[in-house]
Amino acid sequence: MHEKFVVFEHDLICLIDQGMNTAALLAHMGKIDKLKGPNYPTWRKDIDMMFTLTDMDFALLYDKPTEPAPSEARYDDKMLHYSIEKRKWEISNTKCLKIIRHLIDDSIEGSIPECATAKELLDRLKSQFTGSSKAYASTLVDDFTNTRCDSSGVRAYIQKMTSTAAKLNKYLGKDLPEDFVVHMIMKSLPKEYETFHVHYNTTVKDRWTIEQLMAQCLQEEERLKSHKSDSLNYISNQSKKMNKNSKPIFKKGPKGDPGQSTSKTSTINHNHGRGKNPDKFFPVPWNVCLHCKQEGHYKKDCPDWLRSLIPKDPKDKDKGLQTKEDAGKGQKKR
Known part of the structure; x- marks a missing residue:
């Protein structure tokens, strides 16, 4: 009777803890990307953190309890302890199995074998995706060494580089030297920052942290923008002056x-x-006639000039009367 009361009390405590941890569990699950293969290192660290924060990692830390033999000393006490531990382990194992299966992408879920314990399932996943994790690490190294600053700005670029470095730190199990990360960021800055880079290498004695590097780069970015704006304003003003003085x-x-x-x-x-x-x-x-000095017609169409071409003496008629077309032959086309 005493054993049943203790088990019931433990179940009640588990139910209370379950209600308190449900909200935190759902919040963590919503932030974890499903396992697709290459993201295994990040996925594994995320679910380990989730199980630890929600106190559900009991089945991952300990093996399934074994029932004591009746011939053992203090059998009743050991049996009571076994019942409590078994119940706790079974709850933890069931929850972990369900959550792990839920966080596996549908495209690869069929290739994952059925396992009786959550610990065994995680070991299978680790052995299956070790090669994929190496490919994922190669991708991170390529991104870290080949990424260049684009039009998004120097702040976004430094944040992207530090994020990639943090992912590499998770995969390697240790942090990259901060000096190395700062050097890689400085080396991959645009050509406009060449003077800034030379100044850092030759003048600055202290080594910068990531925060100091970002602050100095933002200041240099503002200086470059201001210089570019001043140059454009000078060219625009010079152009206006030339147009005004012409x-x-x-x-x-x-x-x-x-x-x-x-x-x-x-x-x-x-x-x-x-x-x-x-x-x-x-x-x-x-638009003025060369003969009568009136506007509206040319000399070849001038009535006064055409009348002047008509001979006054009938004897001169045989000399020939110039027509309008003949008279216009000698005129230059206006």
Whole structure:
């Protein structure tokens, strides 16, 4: 009777602990990516941390309890202790198995054999994905050595590099030297930071931490942006000054029309009808008749000029009367 009461009390405590840990367990599970193979090292560390924080790692730390023999001394006490430990181990093992299976991606779940204990299942996963973890480490090394700063900014770039270094630290089981990480980040900065890099190598005596490196890089980034903005403003102002100070070039025209502009429109109008001598100006504007000095027609169409071509003496009629077309032959096309 006493044994049953103790077991019932332990079950009640387990139920209370279960209710308290459910929220924390669900929160941790939502942050863990499912196992797909290459991410095994990170996945394993995440679930180990989750089981530890939620007090469910009892079945992972200890083997299944063995029942004491009736002939052993203090059999009743050992049997009571065995019942408590067995119940605790079974609860932990069942939960761990369910959670581990849930955190395996559907694409590889079929290749994972059934196991009676959570500890055995984790050992199978470790042996199966050891090669994948090596490939994952190679990918991390390539990213860490070949990544270059892009348009996202120097802050995002340094954070990305430190994140990759942290993943390498997890895989290697020890931290990379901070000086090495700082050197790799400085080496992979854009060409605009070359002077900044030389200054660090030749002038700075103390070794920077990641935080100091980020602060100095952000300051250098702001300086480069300000310098670039000043250069653009200077070029823009110089262009505006040139446009403001430029004046149209005037060419002296004939009498009565001083200061005629040599703009494209005026050049086209004055060149109209010049013939072989395009540089010679007409004595009248382009739309004025050379004969009657009236606007609206050319000399070849002038009524007064055409009437002047008609001979006054009938005897001169045989000399020939110039027609409108013949009269226009000698005129330069306007």
